[in-house]
Every structure is written in C-alpha cells, then in structure tokens.
Amino acid sequence: MTAIGHSPLVRRWRAAATRFTTPLLPDDYLTLVNPLWSARELRGRIVSVTPEAEDAATIVVEPGWGWSFSHAAGQYIGIGVQIDGRFVWRSYSLTTPPSRDGRRLVVTVRAMPEGFASRHLVHGVRAGTIVRLAPPAGEFVLPDPLPGKVLMLTAGSGITPIMAMLRTLDRRHGTGSPADVTVVHSAPDADRALFADELVLLARRHPGWRIVQRHTRVEGHLLLHEGNPGAGRATGSSPRATLEGLVPDWRQRETWACGPTAMLDAAEKAWADAGIRDALHLERFSADLTGGEAEGGTITFARSGRTVDVDGATTVLEAGENAGIPMPFGCRMGICHTCVAPLRSGAVRDLRDGAEARVAGTDQGTRAVQTCVSAASGDCVIDL
Template sequence: MLSTIEKSSPLRWLGKQLFNRNDPAGFFDPLLTMINPMWAQGFVAARIESVIDETPDTRTFLLQPSSRWHGFRAGQHINIIVDSDGVRHHRTFTVSSTPAQWRTDGTITLTIKRAPGGRITNWMHDHLQAGATIGISEAFGDFDLPAGPSPLLYIAGGSGITPVLSHLATLADSPYAAPVSLLYYVRTEADVIGAEILNSLAANWPALTVSIFHTEVGDESQHINPSHFKNVPELSERQVYLCGPKGLMDRIDELLAPFGLRDDQINKTFFSAPTSVPLDTPLGGAITFTRSSVNVESDGDAPLLEIAEAADLTPAYGCRMGICHQCSCKKTEGTVINRLTGKASGPGEETIQLCISVPQGPVSIDI
C-alpha cells in the first residue's frame, strides 16, 4: 500500500523503487531503451551506421559505440550482444578497423562471415541493418602489434584476415619501415575479404608484400606448401602472426618448424578454442555444481561450460575460447585439464575458466 506522500508524489515513489533494486541497470534498461536505445546501462550500446557486402557470405558492419566505450588495441576482440527470438546471445568477433578510426570519428567495424548452420551470424546477416542497435563489450585479447620494428609475416585464412586488416592499416599509418609480408589463403578470388583495403595498402606502403592464394582453383601450387615460406626473405628473423581455421593453423606449425623460429616469435589468435590435450589423457568424471545442487556425469568430451549449459545452468561466458575470462569461477575440489595448454590444475580450490576446462575425475564447481 502506498503512503500518503507516495500517493501524492508518484515520481518520488518510482525513484525509491528503482534505487532500492539490486540490479538497477536491469530495471532501468527497458525504460531507457524505449526512449533511446543508446542509453542502455547493462552493456555498451552500439548503433549500426551502415552494412557493406565484402563477399557473397561476408559483411562489414560499421558501428558507433556509445560514448562510454573505452576503445581497443589493433587485433583485439569484442563480444556482441543481440536478442534473437526472445533469447539474448553473446558472440565474439575481432574489430577489423583501426584504433585511429575510432579516435577520429567514434566508429569501428566488425567483418563477419556467415557460419554454415550458425544461428547468430546468419541472423545478423539477415536482420541487422543501418539504424539498429546492438550491445558490445569492452575489448579484450592480446594479439597485439609488435613492440619494436622487426620484420613481420602475417598468415591468414578466410575470415582470419580481420585482425590482420586492423594490424596492417595501423602499421601503415605509423609508418612501419621494416619488411612486412602477408600470405592470405581463400577459396576463390570472390572470397577475398578486405580486398579494397589490401589493394590500397599494397599500392601505397612500400614495406608490404601481399600474396593471395586461391585454394579451390584446381592448382596445387595455391595450397599452402613449403615454397610459400621459402619465398619470404629472412623468415627466421620475423615475428609471425597467424589467424585462421584450426586445420590451416596446424599445417602452418608443421611448415614453420624447419625454419627454427622461437616460440616467442609466433603469435596466434583462434576462431575457437583449440585443444592441446593428449589423446591418451583420461578425462571425465562426476561433476557437482555446488550452489545449484546439480550433479552430472562427464565423459570428458566437453568443457565445463557446455556441461553446465546442458544441465540448464546459465553461467556467465563471453568468447568461449579462453580469451576474455568472463566464465571464470571457483573450483573447490578436483582436477581439470586446460584444453589450451594440456596442463592439469591442482586438486584444491582455485579459479578456472569453464570454457577451456575439462574434468579429470570428480570435480566440484561453485556455480
């Protein structure tokens, strides 16, 4: 029941209710976004300014984040937040534009390829148009520009070119004088992403050499092979940056091995979490999600994040590949294997990342 004061001052009563809530952003956002979608507080809102077709299955979305977004470094990722069919989804994409562009006009670009069977990438292509608003996270990731003026080699496959575009355009503006080579693998000429940017960089930046290979034209020499690396001058002295599908990345590791590059010369970023767990490692066991009083069994074929979701739990997550740490939580008992490193945790209490942790025996998780 409302008091006399509350009856006479509905706005005062409404304000009291709002500020007494534990999650003010969750209560305010539906009201604020009805007035202006860019006023959302639960995430950083970003308005789509334009949509550009790159290839038959890839589009670039030009976004203007709200003024409270903190920016990014070349090569970093962001999570996007979209509502599809009444369900909120998070997906991770790399910013393909340069930090200088964001500092100049407040815009960034995401270059997104349709994933076969992908729910969100297909929904974005089919529904997002200029004027729409989505949510974005702050930037994260450490696929950073080189610290010094070393010669560089970039190797990208398909849409793995997106962080490379940001790197190359940023370096060209420096200007970066050391030699820079790009080996870019696509199916056909029509599948080259960022063709206009690459052509412009190659024409105006003398330090850059661009080699594009079309792997589905029936010419075996276009497939990645040792000759591609032998044609890169002073390869053993270069910092190498890799981004692409796992099969390509594994093949590159094999081909680079004879050149004697040190581990600290090779920088990688992945589309999804790879696995370094040996095939003969025993995995699986009983899992207890202690706060939820949920007990499940694992065969060791999925990370804890997927196991929790299959049990109808909703832990926080972001990139799903070990980069952003949004799924970090406390393991109270038991051992897990890190899929990225293949290393086992200790048996006691510690913080783990659900998206890259696989149980090895009984495990208790504070969820």
Template sequence: MALSAASVFTAPRHPQDFLQLVNPLSSARQLRGVVTSVTPECSGSVTIAFRPGRGWHAHEAGQYARIGVEIDGVRQWRSYSLSAPAGQDPAITVTAVGRVSRHLVESTRVGDVLFLAPPQGDFLLPTGPRPLLMLTAGSGITPVMSMIRTLVPRRPDADVVLIHSARTPQDALFRAELATLAADHDGLHVAHRYTATDGRIDFTSPADLDALCPDWRSRKAYVCGPAELLDDASQMWHDHHVADALSVERFETALLTDAGAGGRVVFEKSDKEAVADGSTTLLEAGEDAGVLMPHGCRMGICRSCLVPLRAGQIKDLRTGETHADEGELIQTCISAPCGTVHLDV
C-alpha cells in the same frame, strides 16, 4: 546526485531503465553499441560497424572484443576480432559459421543494439618500425586487416607482406580493398593463395615461403587462421630458430570429441540446469540454458571463464584429465561434465 534524486520518482525501477528509452546506449550496467552499417563482404560474410556507448575504450589494431546478442530471448556472447583501424569506431567482420555468427550475418540491421565488453588481446603491432609478414587464412585475416588499415596509410616507412589463403578468389575477404591499398602504397605487398587450385602452403620445407617472401626469417611475423596453419607455422619458425619473431592468434583449440558420458549440470546461483554430452563444454551448456556465463577467448587461454566447482567431476577436453576437488576454479570453455556437476554460477 541527479540519478539518486530521480530514483525517488522512478522506484522501483532505476532511472537508467527510463534513460534507455531515449538513448539505447545509456546503461550503467552493461556496455552497448548501436549498429551504424552492415556491409556485405564475400559470400556469407558481413562487416558490422557500431558506435559504442560510454565505457568503451578505443581498441588497438589486432585486438578483439566480446559481442553479445539476444537470440530467442537468451543473450549469447562470442569473441570477434575488430577489423576497423585503430582510432576509428569499431567494426567486426563475421562469417556465418555457428549459431551466433549466423544470426549476426543474417539478422543484424542498422540501428540494432549490441552488447559489448571492452577490447582486449595482445596480438598487436610492434612499437617501432620493422618489416612485417602477415600469414593468414579464411577469417583469420580480420585482426590483420585492422593492422594493415592502421599502419599502411599512416606510415610511409611501412614494409608489410601479406600472404592470405582462401579457397577461391570469391572467398577471399577484403580482396578488392587490399588490391587498392597495395596499388596506392609501396609498403604493402599482397600474395593470395587459392587452395582450391594452388593447394595449401607446404610447411614441411621452407620452399613455399621462400618463394612467396624470400626474407621471411628476418621479418616480425603474425599468423592467424585455422589451428592447422598455426601449428604448422609455429613448427616452421621453431625449426628455423626464429620462434621469438612469430605472434600467433588462435580462434579455436583442439578439443576431444569422445571425452566421456556427459551428465547433468546444475548452475546453482542461476537456479538452472542443463544436460550435456561428453563433448559439450560447460560454457556452451550454460549459454544454451540461458545462464550468463563469464568467458573471454573460449579457447582455454585467457581464463576469464573460471567458476568454482561445487560438486561432481569434470574433464578437461584438451588433455582428458579429470578434476573433482570441491571449490576448484575450472575453465568452463574447455571442460565437460562427467556425471552430475554443480557449478557456482
């Protein structure tokens, strides 16, 4: 009622537009968060903590959220795992790989405002006490760190084995904190694998896993990291008939790099166009053109990026299949144009 009355005096602008001048988190149109700290981690990585505004619901350990930033006047969105423990203000740990992540690492300052989407994802801790194995590599440790920070200090019956792979000790995220947690809590055991000297874990036989965690077959397991690690671990658990005990979190999916000739993409509702080659996704083409593209996982899993195909032909970069049915809902995050394409977005 108050906002409706105030609109008489603020027209043609909405009262929310003026409220944002006082409180940058106040917006009925877009969830936001203000950066409260930027903490350097290992080389090229930082943890960005933020205080979300109204509309955010508390995250569960292991979930991720879409984060939006404006770069050269264009709002760019990416999905990041939340590394803070459940029940606390959220944080993301970002490594400077890719345009948006590099911008976050190099340019974010306390007081900056981030655009947010609510936390989501089902890479979650089990509901009851159970021995756990966490198998991570590189930045794949971020959702698992949220789980460890949530579980280990609060549960005296916690039994967690973390096996983390990094190139060198200097590249290992959260190494000092994990050492402190393991020293303070008997329920956490941490094993680091430094691939520059130790090589990668060999999944062609169970020997490496047996040495690192002899009872791995009886534990609920979580794996997060590069696609090769996820594929190898999934095969190992399948071969040993314990596939149901493995939860996998994928940050990326393998896409074809020589899918076709590409073409012109027309974003009809946005009145914008872009030219993309045959290995550039429609989602990326739209974002580069300044189109607000719906998306979530960016891996062809969550289907949040679906938009109707109005005309033209697209190719699925995972399978190579083509689609050209007018009105068909297509996944822009794993599709590329084959000639001129019109999208209803």
C-alpha cells in the same frame, strides 16, 4: 577498468532513484528513453550490415553509454546478439584502426556452416538491432616500434585482425611507410576473398609492402614445411607454393599468423624446427576440443540458482549462457583465462586434452576451471 555504472556518483544516483522508482530500476527507465543507456551492461546499436562476399558481411556498431575503451589493432570485442529469445555471445576481431572518438566499432564476420551466431549476424541481423558488448581484449597486436621486417601470414577470415594492423600502419605513415611488410593471404577463390581490392591498393600505396594473394582451389594450400599433409601438387600440373619459395627471408621476419587450425599448427612446427618459435605470434579463432571426452551431467550454478542438464560436448560456458546466466568470457579458446570460475564440487573435463578437475565437496574448497573448454564430467557445482 572502471565502468560508468560503478562510479560513486552513479551509484548514489541509482540508490536514490531506486527509492522512487520501485519496482522498476533506474536502468528500466533509462532504456525506455534510449536503449543504449544502461549502467548495468555495455550495449551497442548496429548501424549497418554490408555484404563482403556471399558468406561474409561487415558490421558497424555504435557503442552506447559507458563505452570508453580504446583498442589496439588486432584485438577483438565480444558481441552478444539475441537469437530466439536468448543472447548468444561471440568474439570478433576489429577490422579498423582505433578511432579518435571511439564511436564506431567495425567487425567483418564470415558465416560458418555450423556457426549459429555468425550465420545470424551475416544473414539475419538488421540495422538498428541492439546488441551487448564486451570490451576489447587480446594480445595479438603489433609492438611499437615496429620490427624492421614483418611477415603477416593469413588464410580465410584470419585476414580480419591483420587488416586492422595494415590500416593502422597506412593511417600512421601514409604513402611514406618505412615498414618492410610482407603479407601472404590465402582464400579458396576470388569470390570468397575478403578485402582483395583494398589489399591491391595498399600494395600500390606502399612500395615497401609486398602483398601476395593466393587462391587455394587452384594453387593448393601453401606448404609451410615439407611435412604438410597432402604435400605435392595443386590442381593442374604446377607444384604447390612453399613458404621458402614465396618468402625466402621468412626466418628473419617477426611473424603474425591467423587462420585455420591446420595452417597455424603447421606454422608452429615450421618455426619451432627453425628454432625461432618466439618470433611467431598466433591468433586462433577456435579451440581444438577433440582431445578429450566428457560424460555430461547436471551443472548447478550456485549463485544464480539455476541447474541445467548437459551432454559431454557442451562446455560449461555454453551451458551457462544457454541458461541466461551472465558468464565471463574472452577468447573462448582457453587462452586468455577470462572465463575462469570456481568449481565448488564434482568434476569437469578439459575437452582439449581430457584432463579432469575434481573437487570432493564444499568442505574441500574450490578449484579454478576454464569454463570455455571444460564440460561436465558427472554432476558438478560452479560458483557463478
């Protein structure tokens, strides 16, 4: 991509303007006029925060100067919000179809109990707040043309990227959608179910769509295969629903699944056992970082000239962000490799499986490591 701040014309203008504005840079004057005018970073202004449930809200962001990125339904963007004097970055799925003018970005955020940023976005942020943005990314998208039969399997906030897909199909085809789409969505109860009313309306508009909404506190978790932990009966006397019972032809459907780790792990096993793993597309919101344990240590960010002491549970990405370093990132789960940085010396440990990456010293070259899933294993130097 070519950001507006990197075009030859803008570079010449900034160079000339800098000679007349030192010690301030041109961006400093631009942001005094309009905080969304920046050639150095992508910014946006929060237009509205609308509660969706007790612990969730839909946030509309107006992107500023330099935002020229279209997105596909199912992709996510990065949002950096200032909390206690520092910017905290998180990625959220866009919930609306790609707009014609790109002037509105919409995400629906659920406040997680341990979610420092998500709780602030749902309960603390106000309209008018300036945020930083990262362009759309992610491979969890629908192909064109659409497969003949589609299954969308979601739980909790995993419905958010699926809503973008459903809204896109609805806008593209209206009430005449030829798609054979089955959606199975689980939420704890009606009070925490996102988009429940809209899902009902979409099912009415499209005779070929079947949308099943489940409440797990009453009906229990959907059993994707008989080996599910806790298989048996839900609250009361009724047996738990199975995927086989709800969607008998699930093996013939291309499937997009998003939700809690346990559900996605169970889906991977069920599809693998059926010999159709390639027909399953997953979107995970968090990485399982319980497979490894790091010692912690001192991380030196060589190019930024900053050094931080961290424990073994703090990733290199988090350490850099906490120190105010502009760290590259994407999915924050070790999938997209956007966060890869050179390890110049020392060692880091992958918190997913405990694998260690080590470089003996600066004369031994560097080694690429994923900062979002790696933590310091003793003192180390990162070339950022």
